[in-house]
Amino acid sequence: MTNYVTFAGHRVLTNSVCIICKHIFSRESAPKLILHEEDGTFQVTCGNGHFDAADFNVVGFGHISDVLPNSDELAYLPIGHEAEEVRDGVWDVKIISTDDEN
Structure with a gap:
């Protein structure tokens, strides 16, 4: 299964x-x-x-599903986009910006 x-x-x-950043993985931050x-x-x-690789963990979704925003908060995030929480439970979705675009 x-x-x-x-x-x-x-x-x-x-x-x-x-x-995922270590602060979320350890449940210190949202x-x-x-x-x-x-x-x-x-x-x-x-x-x-x-900015340092030591700040991140590579994990399976099964280990972190309890800390991720639910579908009521973040209904859809297309490939090539980012979502930033602008206030509690409200996410601003936009195309991922790169240094080349600035």
Whole structure:
């Protein structure tokens, strides 16, 4: 039997890889910035400007589904987009910006 979670409008295998900051993984912080990369990978961060690989864990969705926003809060996040929580439970979704675009 294959297990799935629904996240940001996508059906994701529980063993699918997610890159998550250590603060969320340890339940110290809540997700504030979520990226859905062009390759389909999700990155979930607390939004505190992590730039070092040591600040992240690579885990399966099954290990973090309890800390992710529910579908009432973040209904859909297309590939190539990011979502930032602008106030409690309200997410601003936009195309992922790159340094090349500035």
